[in-house]
Amino acid sequence: MLNSNIIDYLDSKSKEVRLGILDTIGIDKRGHIGGSLSVADIITALYFYKANHDPKNPKKPDRDRIIMSKGHSVLAQYAALAISGYFSKSELKKAKELGALLQGHPEIRTPGIEANTGSLGQGLSIGVGFALAGKIKNLKYKVYVITGDGELAEGQIWEAVTTATFYKLDNLTIIVDHNKLQAIGPIKERYDLGNLKEKFKAFGCEVLEINGHDFKEIIQALDFPNSIYAKPRVIIADTIKGKGIKIAENNAQFHCNSLNKEEYEVAKKDILSY
């Protein structure tokens, strides 16, 4: 299953996703660059390897559900959806314009977007609702919710995790994009959230820690059968905010920032040589 062809394929897809993010941000327009780039490889693995989904039938009942709880990073998801064919790639450049199909944060008006998220801490609860619905209806779909690490400061996250463990939602995977930077600066300095792995374990989750830019590790984690534990699974993905564009890497200023023409061209070269 896990062969070098898949890794090569995902490498090339992740390049497309990053170029899509860059396309969406454009020149001299502010956008959430950092978190979209840190989650780009996880999104790539979900859409182009793991998830059961069909761009021609976005609402098919047995599809796997992918929810971006850290809604500001939706640019990565928009890119993956466009590449998959949910809508035309030309929509990316029009994102956030008046009347655009692609809003600043995820909305269900966009094909392939499952829920309105972006008010942080809520997407996981919505995902819990999805997972619960799957259990009630006895459908075999999986639910993947991507949270930020800064987002884990929201108390509602831990309410949602409690529901997920209490109702034994082993169809739910929580992926933490652990890029270690919140909007203003390093989480450790600004508002330390402690040991994430121990926190999730204490709440009753099965926890895996991986390098969120290594497709081999991402795939292994996603393929790991969590149903044997009857517990929700948490994948803490160690990532680099801004990954793929050098001036944005590990730079909190690029949480939401713009690129001028020169920076844009350099960024494009960075991605192509990534």
Next chain:
Amino acid sequence: MIRKESIRDIYGKELVKLAKNNSNIIVLDADLSTSTKTNYFEEEIPNRFFEMGIAEANMVSVAAGLSLNGFIPFVNTFSVFLTGRAYDQIRQGIAVPKLNVKLIGSSCGLSDFADGATHQSIEDIAIMRALPNMVVLVPVDSYELVKILYFSINYNGPVYIRLTRSLVPIITDENDPFSLGKMNVIAEGDDISIFACGVMVEKALESSNLLLRENISMKVINVSTIKPIDPNEVKKHITKKKYVITAEEHSIIGGLGSAILEALEDEPIILRRIGVNDIFGQSASNYDELMNFYNLSAKKIVNCARNFFQK
């Protein structure tokens, strides 16, 4: 004396009936099921009842997720916690995408008289009414409640239903249809129109009878749809004298009174709002005592009506 009923009790039982014919109905509660009366549902249909713990914000967002997968979730807790604690979850996750979630605010107004300001909702209508896409309903009695529940499961979108903890008399006719946005006249009158909702309709009716002795004729209109409101629906009930009173067990800011005032913004009327006068509630030994303290009484309505004629 007129027989009074527990509207929340009837809610709990009716929900079971509806759910037996509709497998998409699902009930969430936050550790208040014996008060909200969803305990009947839990007993009868346990596989579609979910205890969500004392975590209202999560409960509301989970309901959004269930709705996005075809269920019709009924979310239950006290109105003060539902609209206050979980406001952002309602706004972002349910109202913006116009999801098919039914929000049931129990123990509304001052009806949880003993528990004090923390548990008394005087601003829930104002909060819910400010949200685009939200329907806001206040059933006046059990007949109307049953029709409202039936409406709400056949309406594809978010609905906030405000339920009292107190006992209420039958006000409407069982055969009166419920139609979203339509108001029903409970008593005819020529001098004054009083628009009331919830428990204040009974008090309006009582005051209109008292006023008859003084040759003041007051038309009583039950407003169970607070949102959407059609200005023409309001205007057709205005008398020639253009005297209007509104009465609600809610703050005078943002509730029924404000809605009626907005609907009549281009009419030369004289309007008086009766409600909780921009102050919080408090504990009391019984409900009537508290209602009287905040001037939510027939006496207050009568005085207000008389004032129109004392120049």
